[in-house]
Amino acid sequence: MQRYSVFAVAREAMRHHRGWQRAWRSPEPRKRYDVVIVGAGGHGLATAYYLGRNHGIRNVAILEKGWLGGGNTGRNTTIIRSNYLQDASAAIYEKSRSLYETMSQDLNYNVMFSPRGVMMLAQTEHEKRGYLRTAHANGRQGVATEFIGPDRVKQLCPIIETRGPRYPVLGALWQPRAGTARHDAVAWGYARACSDMGMDIIQQCEVTGITSRQGHVTGVETSRGPIACGKLGLVAAGHSGVLSQMAGFRLPIESVALQALVSEPVKPCMDVVVMANTVHGYLSQSDKGEMVIGGGADGYNNYTQRGSFHHVEETVRALIETFPMLSRLNMLRQWGGIVDMTGDRSPILSRSPLAGCFVNCGWGTGGFKAIPGSGWAMAELMARGASTLADPFSLSRFAEGRFIDESVAAGVAH
Amino acid sequence: MLILTCPACGIAADETELHPGGEAHVARAGPHASEEAFSDYLFSRENPRGVHFERWRHAMGCGKWFHAARCTVTLEIFGTYRADCTAPPEALLERIRAARPGWSWRDFK
Numbered sequence: 406m407q408r409y410s411v412f413a414v415a416r417e418a419m420r421h422h423r424g425w426q427r428a429w430r431s432p433e434p435r436k437r438y439d440v441v442i443v444g445a446g447g448h449g450l451a452t453a454y455y456l457g458r459n460h461g462i463r464n465v466a467i468l469e470k471g472w473l474g475g476g477n478t479g480r481n482t483t484i485i486r487s488n489y490l491q492d493a494s495a496a497i498y499e500k501s502r503s504l505y506e507t508m509s510q511d512l513n514y515n516v517m518f519s520p521r522g523v524m525m526l527a528q529t530e531h532e533k534r535g536y537l538r539t540a541h542a543n544g545r546q547g548v549a550t551e552f553i554g555p556d557r558v559k560q561l562c563p564i565i566e567t568r569g570p571r572y573p574v575l576g577a578l579w580q581p582r583a584g585t586a587r588h589d590a591v592a593w594g595y596a597r598a599c600s601d602m603g604m605d606i607i608q609q610c611e612v613t614g615i616t617s618r619q620g621h622v623t624g625v626e627t628s629r630g631p632i633a634c635g636k637l638g639l640v641a642a643g644h645s646g647v648l649s650q651m652a653g654f655r656l657p658i659e660s661v662a663l664q665a666l667v668s669e670p671v672k673p674c675m676d677v678v679v680m681a682n683t684v685h686g687y688l689s690q691s692d693k694g695e696m697v698i699g700g701g702a703d704g705y706n707n708y709t710q711r712g713s714f715h716h717v718e719e720t721v722r723a724l725i726e727t728f729p730m731l732s733r734l735n736m737l738r739q740w741g742g743i744v745d746m747t748g749d750r751s752p753i754l755s756r757s758p759l760a761g762c763f764v765n766c767g768w769g770t771g772g773f774k775a776i777p778g779s780g781w782a783m784a785e786l787m788a789r790g791a792s793t794l795a796d797p798f799s800l801s802r803f804a805e806g807r808f809i810d811e812s813v814a815a816g817v818a819h
Numbered sequence: 820m821l822i823l824t825c826p827a828c829g830i831a832a833d834e835t836e837l838h839p840g841g842e843a844h845v846a847r848a849g850p851h852a853s854e855e856a857f858s859d860y861l862f863s864r865e866n867p868r869g870v871h872f873e874r875w876r877h878a879m880g881c882g883k884w885f886h887a888a889r890c891t892v893t894l895e896i897f898g899t900y901r902a903d904c905t906a907p908p909e910a911l912l913e914r915i916r917a918a919r920p921g922w923s924w925r926d927f928k
């Protein structure tokens with residue numbers, strides 16, 4: 406692999422940038438792989454990467470029906486944080502956040518991780534008590550967060566109207582080492598590293614069926630022919646239900662549309678990420694200057710990647726009360742992604758009723774932040790059959806009543 | 820925006836007037852059901868990429884619950900029917916089968 410560095414940039418500048426190589430190969434699918442991963446989003450690619458890097462399993466294919474990173478990985482608002490309430494969540498999200506800190510160096514690919522700090526506003530008494538509780542829990546879990554008052558909020562983010570009128574800011578849960586990263590770069594960086602290890606990333610290859618013999622998975626049918634495998638990982642976010650149906654089991658998951666929008670670019674005006682869960686909106690400023698706004702999710706099952714106007718209205722109406730300066734901005738684009746929601750708002754990393762077939766899904770509205778940690782845990786689960794990070798998130802937790810309830814702690818979307 | 824006709828009051832209601840209530844016709848398991856059947860009843864859901872049967876409530880109108888058959892990909896509405904039905908009406912199923920050859924949903928083959 407051609408390494409990226411300041412010297413490479415200088416060298417290429419001298420020869421009109423004619424020496425850059427393609428970042429990953431686009432091979433024809435082979436007949437069989439040890440491991441096949443369905444879905445080349447961040448989670449699928451990271452799973453493959455850590456299978457190779459941590460467990461030496463490199464005879465791997467990652468199958469993608471569209472283009473890599475074209476699902477939710479390329480549609481999210483890139484917030485990375487780990488201030489969850491439950492211990493199992495704190496463990497996997499903090500592992501993930503810490504892997505983001507060194508990801509650019511590990512992958513030799515600039516993912517632009519920017520630990521600019523994330524604050525989650527408390528705009529009702531109930532929310533304030535909830536965040537105080539989370540701050541205490543985080544203290545015990547070793548996740549650095551603190552509850553800050555309205556003055557500190559105003560100091561960190563001067564464009565916030567803290568005095569209301571409808572939703573005064575009563576404080577915020579502040580995680581200084583949380584932040585954002587460039588979503589596409591995360592997918593591209595992992596893809597390049599996987600390809601470099603000899604793994605095959607096969608785009609425009611839709612999985613249409615899953616084959617098994619005596620209760621053990623044997624391979625997949627795809628739009629580019631059958632591919633046999635020893636182990637199969639289903640990492641397809643909003644489409645997990647469709648794939649599990651092919652494998653012959655149901656998941657406790659429903660797919661809904663979540664949407665976001667961005668404004669025209671403006672001069673730098675906020676250098677932190679702000680989430681306002683009471684009013685269903687969150688905000689950050691991209692490096693290009695656009696205000697990136699995330700909204701609420703639809704309440705009904707949906708596979709249309711577009712979202713609905715009344716949610717845009719609801720989000721924007723609420724946000725301009727908290728950020729009055731937004732009211733004059735033009736919005737440039739709006740889009741949606743299909744997110745996979747579980748009842749306890751926690752993911753599923755698990756074996757499945759079909760032997761040799763593993764699932765990684767249910768990240769819902771908040772899985773971008775989890776990409777490296779999830780890949781790390783999923784690879785361990787697939788290679789060794791168990792993983793301390795993944796095991797609490799097994800499918801059996803529903804039947805056993807071991808919920809990892811983040812629906813209160815995490816508000817709505819993130 | 821979705822527009823569903825409420826079979827209770829007959830009004831064609833906008834999505835903002837309605838509240839979604841999830842998968843329809845989920846029969847309660849028990850009282851002597853196996854643990855597997857009970858956990859299936861509580862947690863497993865159909866999540867079709869295609870026609871789905873759902874419960875909706877005319878929350879900002881007459882307040883009544885009802886059922887709807889809706890495609891999750893095209894957002895096409897195949898029909899709505901009363902809340903006290905335990906299965907979709909046969910005429911509605913015929914309409915869906917005609918529009919989507921080969922279609923099936925749970926046990927309603």
Ligand SMILES: Cc1cc2nc3c(=O)[nH]c(=O)nc-3n(C[C@H](O)[C@H](O)[C@H](O)COP(=O)(O)OP(=O)(O)OC[C@H]3O[C@@H](n4cnc5c(N)ncnc54)[C@H](O)[C@@H]3O)c2cc1C
Pocket residue numbers: 443444445446447448449468469470471472473474475476477478479480481482483484485610611612613640641642643644648663664665699740741742743744768769770771772773774775819
């Ligand atoms: C608007 C929006 C905002 C969000 N904001 C945030 C945020 O700020 N912070 C955060 O942490 N998270 C956020 N999320 C959530 C986050 O985007 C997802 O949890 C995460 O990207 C999921 O990654 P993934 O790799 O599992 O899924 P995806 O990136 O969706 O990848 C799944 C892939 O599987 C492919 N696939 C599906 N079916 C098949 C098939 N049959 N055959 C082959 N391939 C198939 C798809 O094409 C897709 O590329 C947001 C999501 C949305 C939609």
Ligand SMILES: [Zn+2]
Pocket residue numbers: 825826827828829830877880881882883
């Ligand atoms: Zn009505």
